[in-house]
Amino acid sequence: TAGRDYAPIVAARIGAGLAADCVELAIDDGRLVAVRPVLGGKALSKVRFIGDDPAMVTVRSGSFPKAEVGVCDPEIETLDVKLATEDVRVSLVETSPKGTGGSRLDSAAIVVSGGRGLKEPAQFAIVEELADALGAAVGATRAVVDAGWRPHHEQIGQTGRTVSPRVYIAIGVSGAVQHNVGMQGSDYIVAINRDPDAPIFKIASFGIVGDLFEVVPALTAEVRNV
Structure with a gap:
């Protein structure tokens, strides 16, 4: 997913710790604790974030129940982003259908x-x-x-x-x-x-x-x- 691509970049830029593909999250003694599969899914690793730096996680799709939809009025900010041709370093080469x-x-x-x-x-x-x-x-x-x-x-x-x-x-x-x-x-x-x-x-x-x-x-x- 896009989150797997963006999260490491954002984490590196802001100096945050990152735990990817998590299937469980919890707060223990004020610290974020994440559980993620390792060794090809043969074991689960518990990751505890330390220090006061920001912590980031990505979660595996379907691992958590859907949140209740609440009523909110978010503030929307429009950003004017301009990219020069030389700034775009990714191009679409091919698309192919996958099973449904x-x-x-x-x-x-x-x-x-x-x-x-x-x-x-x-x-x-x-x-x-x-x-x-x-x-x-x-x-x-x-x-x-x-x-x-x-x-x-x-x-x-x-x-x-x-x-x-x-x-x-x-x-x-x-x-x-x-x-x-x-x-x-x-x-x-x-x-x-x-x-x-x-x-x-x-x-x-x-x-x-x-x-x-x-x-x-x-x-x-x-x-x-x-």
Whole structure:
């Protein structure tokens, strides 16, 4: 995003500390503390700002709930900016379309996501069928995308998209840290996995331990009967 480009420049010019791509923010003993993914999403780093200099952060899209819209009357100042041709050092070389699934994920109230527990690409059909029944968007783990089963714009996690829907249904998803940071802001997380020790159950609001190839079709049928 533009913030990732502008923030380092602004921070350098005003002498501020910068923590980028944060997924949590807090004030501890009067100091700003930020949590951000590191090591490709395999771990989370807690960054504490010290000193009296300004502090800046950029946040990952979808990591925080939307703020309530308030009534305000901001002061608008118009700046007259003039640039000479030699001042412009960036030019547009090419544009290309991208998949539209990502934008649907960003705004979806329900997301149904599949992982390697589905065993093969064709089995992703049961994820799509449940998503269709619920009017939900479809997501995927990095392992599934890397294997070529699903397009990258459906990838959720550290190296993909961050979502915070009302309901997130994880099917055959183990719950690796790099995936969890992309969906842990969901209001409710429903996990379906045959392994009772899968890490996904540690953050799930509701969990179903069972064969997903039996559970998911049965769940889809019940949803369609409602």
